[in-house]
Amino acid sequence: KLIKLTEDQKPSTPKKITAKIPYASLAEVFENVEKESSRLKITAIVSLFFLDILQNSTVDNLVRVVYLFINRLGPDYEPDLELGLGETLLIKAISEGYGRQSSQIKKDLQEYGDLGLVAQKSRSGQRTMFKPAPLEIEGVFDNLTKIAKSTGKDSQSKKISIINKMLTACDSKSSEAKFLIRSLEGKLRIGLAEKTVLIALAQAFVKYENPKISAEKLAQAEDIIREAFCQVPNYEIVIRHAYTHGIFNVLDHCQLQPGVPLKPMLAKPTKSISEVLDRFQGEEFTCEYKYDGERAQVHLLSTGEVKIYSRNSEDMSQRYPDLISIIKDFLRENVNDTQTVNPHSMILDCEAVAWDRNTNKILPFQVLSTRKRKGVEEKDITVHICLFAFDMLYFNDQPLITKSLKERRDLMFENLKPIEGKFQFATAKNSSNLDELQTFLDQSVKDSCEGLMVKMLNGGDSFYEPSKRSRNWLKLKKDYLAGVGDSLDLVVIGGYMGKGKRTGTYGGFLLASYNEDTGDYETTCKIGTGFSDEDLLSIYNKLKSTEISKPKSFYIHDTSSTNLPDVWFEPSMIFEVLTADLSLSPVYKAAHQVYGKGISLRFPRFIRIRDDKSIEDATSSTQVSEFYERQANLN
Numbered sequence: 085k086l087i088k089l090t091e092d093q094k095p096s097t098p099k100k101i102t103a104k105i106p107y108a109s110l111a112e113v114f115e116n117v118e119k120e121s122s123r124l125k126i127t128a129i130v131s132l133f134f135l136d137i138l139q140n141s142t143v144d145n146l147v148r149v150v151y152l153f154i155n156r157l158g159p160d161y162e163p164d165l166e167l168g169l170g171e172t173l174l175i176k177a178i179s180e181g182y183g184r185q186s187s188q189i190k191k192d193l194q195e196y197g198d199l200g201l202v203a204q205k206s207r208s209g210q211r212t213m214f215k216p217a218p219l220e221i222e223g224v225f226d227n228l229t230k231i232a233k234s235t236g237k238d239s240q241s242k243k244i245s246i247i248n249k250m251l252t253a254c255d256s257k258s259s260e261a262k263f264l265i266r267s268l269e270g271k272l273r274i275g276l277a278e279k280t281v282l283i284a285l286a287q288a289f290v291k292y293e294n295p296k297i298s299a300e301k302l303a304q305a306e307d308i309i310r311e312a313f314c315q316v317p318n319y320e321i322v323i324r325h326a327y328t329h330g331i332f333n334v335l336d337h338c339q340l341q342p343g344v345p346l347k348p349m350l351a352k353p354t355k356s357i358s359e360v361l362d363r364f365q366g367e368e369f370t371c372e373y374k375y376d377g378e379r380a381q382v383h384l385l386s387t388g389e390v391k392i393y394s395r396n397s398e399d400m401s402q403r404y405p406d407l408i409s410i411i412k413d414f415l416r417e418n419v420n421d422t423q424t425v426n427p428h429s430m431i432l433d434c435e436a437v438a439w440d441r442n443t444n445k446i447l448p449f450q451v452l453s454t455r456k457r458k459g460v461e462e463k464d465i466t467v468h469i470c471l472f473a474f475d476m477l478y479f480n481d482q483p484l485i486t487k488s489l490k491e492r493r494d495l496m497f498e499n500l501k502p503i504e505g506k507f508q509f510a511t512a513k514n515s516s517n518l519d520e521l522q523t524f525l526d527q528s529v530k531d532s533c534e535g536l537m538v539k540m541l542n543g544g545d546s547f548y549e550p551s552k553r554s555r556n557w558l559k560l561k562k563d564y565l566a567g568v569g570d571s572l573d574l575v576v577i578g579g580y581m582g583k584g585k586r587t588g589t590y591g592g593f594l595l596a597s598y599n600e601d602t603g604d605y606e607t608t609c610k611i612g613t614g615f616s617d618e619d620l621l622s623i624y625n626k627l628k629s630t631e632i633s634k635p636k637s638f639y640i641h642d643t644s645s646t647n648l649p650d651v652w653f654e655p656s657m658i659f660e661v662l663t664a665d666l667s668l669s670p671v672y673k674a675a676h677q678v679y680g681k682g683i684s685l686r687f688p689r690f691i692r693i694r695d696d697k698s699i700e701d702a703t704s705s706t707q708v709s710e711f712y713e714r715q716a717n718l719n
């Protein structure tokens with residue numbers, strides 16, 4: 085559905101945009117998006133801006149602008165492109181750039197709770213003798229990239245000097261300084277979900293190609309661009325193909341390729357074996373051990389290079405040099421084996437699990453998490469890994485994701501040779517007998533696994549669905565069968581000061597789920613159970629510096645509640661929590677748009693901090709409402 089915008093919501097007119105785009109036009113669009121709350125209008129604002137760029141500027145600039153919208157500088161898997169500069173450095177830069185005392189800036193920050201706003205106010209209060217050349221998108225993007233990549237001993241001063249130059253060039257009447265600082269902090273947060281950026285891109289391309297296109301075609305284009313992005317999560321590649329070949333042909337050119345990690349398929353939770361049997365009634369399915377380690381997408385490039393990517397598409401190759409060696413070992417074994425086809429390009433979906441080489445047994449996740457994350461040398465590794473492969477997504481130049489799981493797995497079994505304790509296939513059982521499955525579930529737990537993954541085996545429903553939390557993959561976690569079937573991963577947005585034994589740390593926390601459509605964090609419970617004294621101290625030390633004076637505009641909570649937290653936090657930490665059940669609540673807000681009231685967790689209990697998930701990977705409000713409905717159906 086297309087939406088009409090009011091005059092002041094329309095992005096810069098084509099006159100303003102030429103091959104070079106002023107950063108001020110982007111700041112104006114950011115401002116309009118931030119003010120707007122309707123999803124449809126936000127999409128329209130963004131897509132008109134993209135269209136403007138397609139018509140009047142270059143595709144290079146479109147790529148840059150898209151990255152600036154999502155506050156990144158390149159794909160997730162490319163290293164050293166992270167922003168997220170510290171407050172101290174930015175305060176120093178603002179202070180030097182605008183000739184104000186750091187102490188004054190800190191005071192303002194206390195008052196406004198947003199360093200971007202402080203920068204903007206500092207800029208508008210500053211007189212300048214002469215006007216520097218205005219900022220342009222290309223220059224800003226290049227500068228941000230230089231800042232992100234700069235390391236070493238002079239890097240602080242280099243970064244400050246680049247930021248200073250940009251701050252001085254900001255127009256005192258626009259909000260350039262505000263958004264520049266927020267981008268540098270890695271906290272743009274204008275209320276724009278990444279999903280919306282993809283839809284806006286599809287709309288812009290469609291209108292660029294044919295302004296009179298039907299709504300049906302428009303919806304088709306949105307699906308196409310989403311699918312292309314799932315297979316090749318790289319905006320530059322997708323945008324360039326859409327530009328060169330047309331949006332409706334983009335899928336012919338955006339197919340998965342080794343070296344570009346695809347977004348992993350995810351599973352839905354279940355509470356019992358009988359629920360699994362109901363779901364897969366009459367269908368062929370397989371049960372696999374659910375290993376408790378870290379997801380690892382293994383890529384063999386045609387150059388012979390091996391890469392490992394995390395659940396979040398980060399390149400983990402440096403962190404797991406031993407895994408790279410394991411893969412090279414088993415590739416060598418494969419070459420010597422006349423029974424198998426020699427793999428020259430491949431993508432495998434696996435779980436990397438800690439392995440005891442003396443007892444030949446799996447070790448718990450806690451052991452894996454003691455491994456160093458940076459500067460790992462293979463010779464110093466004491467916690468060894470065994471890789472359990474459960475899917476093959478690409479083999480010798482052929483994408484396999486539209487083949488059935490059975491076909492994919494058969495190809496994997498036929499062509500790869502396991503090596504005990506280093507590279508194995510996930511233990512699996514094809515059965516639909518309740519007793520057999522119960523025994524298999526119990527066995528998985530005895531073998532140090534979390535439970536089972538149950539997967540559709542044949543036909544279209546068993547295709548690999550990148551980035552999707554699919555009903556065709558179910559997880560059955562033994563420990564959580566008594567609750568709602570799974571743990572939840574929630575964002576910590578507020579804290580309650582501890583009393584008694586907990587004095588001096590936070591004693592409780594306000595948690596929220598993530599609304600993927602609006603980009604909001606919706607509160608879902610207060611938690612104070614399950615923490616050891618050490619947990620509380622270490623959480624306090626981590627969260628203290630993220631305290632903010634006011635809740636963010638995208639925190640959705642009942643502010644008239646008598647139980648407001650003592651402090652609010654920047655969203656940065658995720659707690660994995662258990663709950664007895666879920667109920668509707670007048671105070672909490674998760675999924676409130678669906679039920680009028682929000683859903684809250686009853687008797688929540690802390691399990692651990694999830695530092696392998698980014699805050700956008702928190703349990704979504706839609707998932708919370710699914711948990712709630714499943715519980716309502718079952719009771």
Ligand code: ATP
Binds near residue numbers: 372435
């Ligand atoms: P979610 O976002 O689904 O909550 P999560 O990271 O919390 O993801 P789980 O819910 O525990 O993880 O389950 C999914 C994960 O289980 C996969 O991402 C994968 O890392 C792991 N896993 C272990 N064994 C398997 C298997 N046989 N098949 C698929 N995934 C497996």
